[in-house]
Amino acid sequence: MAFTSDNVLLFLAVLDHGSFSAAARALGRVPSAVSMAVAHLEAELGLPLFERAGREPRPLPAARALEPQARQLALQLRELDAHALALTQGLEERLTLVIAPELLSARWTVPLAALAAEHPLLDVEVLAAPQADALAMLHTGRAQLALVFERPRLDGREAFQQVGEETLVAVVAPGHALLRQAGQAGGLGEAHLVRTRQVVIAGRDAGVADARVVFGRHVWHTDSPEAACSLLEAGLGWGWLPRSLVQWRLDAGRLAELPLRSLDNHMLLCVDVVWSRERPLGLGARRLVEGMAAMRAG
Template identity: 55%
Template sequence: MAFDLDNLGVFLAAVDTGSFSAAARALGRVPSAVSMAIANLEAELGLQLFDRSGREPRPTAHAQALLPQARLLVEGVQSLNIHALSLHQGLESVLRLVLVPELMAAAPWHEALRLLSIDYPGLEVRVLSAPQADALAMVQDGRSDLALVFERYGMDPSEKFQEVAQETLVAVLAPHHPLLARMPASGIRDEHLLAERQIVVAGRHADQVDKRIAMSRLQWTTEHPMAALRLVETGLGWAWLPSGFVREPLALGQLVQIPSENFSNSLRLWVDVVWSAGRPLGPAARRFVELLTQGREEVA
């Protein structure tokens, strides 16, 4: 075998430093050892890798052709060593993150994961989606390490959390909804909405509905905001939906923001990253929380 990790390092050092003597200094070797290593490599390959006709050896076309893959091999081994060391130091073999669907497209988790992949290039990450109550349950029973959810009422001693962003929910309905036709000139009041069907994004059970947004006596529930959006656009009810989901339908006139008289038609909620108080976070999870906190910003 012509190439091994040692002569790959010598080859790259010679190319990057521009001379065998500079490569020797960078590697902590004598120049003759570098020159001999390159000569032996050329003999085994049957290729001239450096043109020695000038004052300093210059990479030949053969060397330039081999260079990209040589760099990839060395970088791959370096990444493997870093990942092995990280595992030795307690790095998780996989980081599991669950998000409520409303935050899939909006919250600043994408950039945090990108930065995390630089710190831990070998880390496996699994991104899941579940309604809020289900996402929190997945953290508690160990199916997920972290959950990105909306703020909750009160304090749960079984949870730890960090605020990382804000999201705006907007009260919307279809422009052809009958409520608009019979709306008072002053606007819609909360009691007008009580009798109207509300489309609520929630989990599989009725007790998982967030009381801050569940206003109507009659409610249809769905686990995904996109399904809720389609039901509202059809005229089947009104809903609180993330501003990012409704920005385009509002601009196109497919939805209208409810003209309210005695309540705000937008609701700002904190976005929290949550983990179990009973299980310490691993290095990657801690770093991800740190990156989310550093990038804290308003969503939408």
């Protein structure tokens, strides 16, 4: 193998500095060693790389042709060294973030992009799971971080950082009977919601749902926000859904907000990134939590 990590860096140094002596100073070597190493590389390749007729070596077309791949390899070597150092400092081999599906449209990709720029070789896994399932994944160690709504009760096993807010709105299909009842009654009360089928996004384990958003006696469960929207658009019930998820459907007339009389049709919930106190966070997870918090503060 002609190219090695050492002579790739040396080859690029000669290209960047324009002479063997300048490259030698940059690398902390003597000029004769650099010149001999380049000559050895040319012999191994069977290909001249530099024209030596003048005072300084001039790159030949072959050297320019090899330059892009050499620079890519040098970048990969630097990333590999940085990744190895980060692993010694506590960087995870893999970072798993699980997100409540209602929050997939939140701005979690921005701090994740910053983390990827800082640690480009970090293996990241992003999963979507209903909130109860996402929190269960934390406690089993399947995921290190969960992006979820605030919990009705605090769990001593969990630590968290608030990173945003989300507004839930009660919506229904435009032709649903609830809207006709609202017109007749001058708005809807809790009794109307209780006796009408409700569509709820919940965990897969026995339909575990947030009690704060469950009003109906007859409840259908799904673990998918898109499925919930489809059920509501089909007129099969009403539901509380994030405004970021349904706004375009409201604008298009595919869903309508319920005119509530005795309740506020805007439920503001905090959005938290949560982790287990029983497992220390690695470097990547800490950086991601800091990035999410900084984005909210900014």
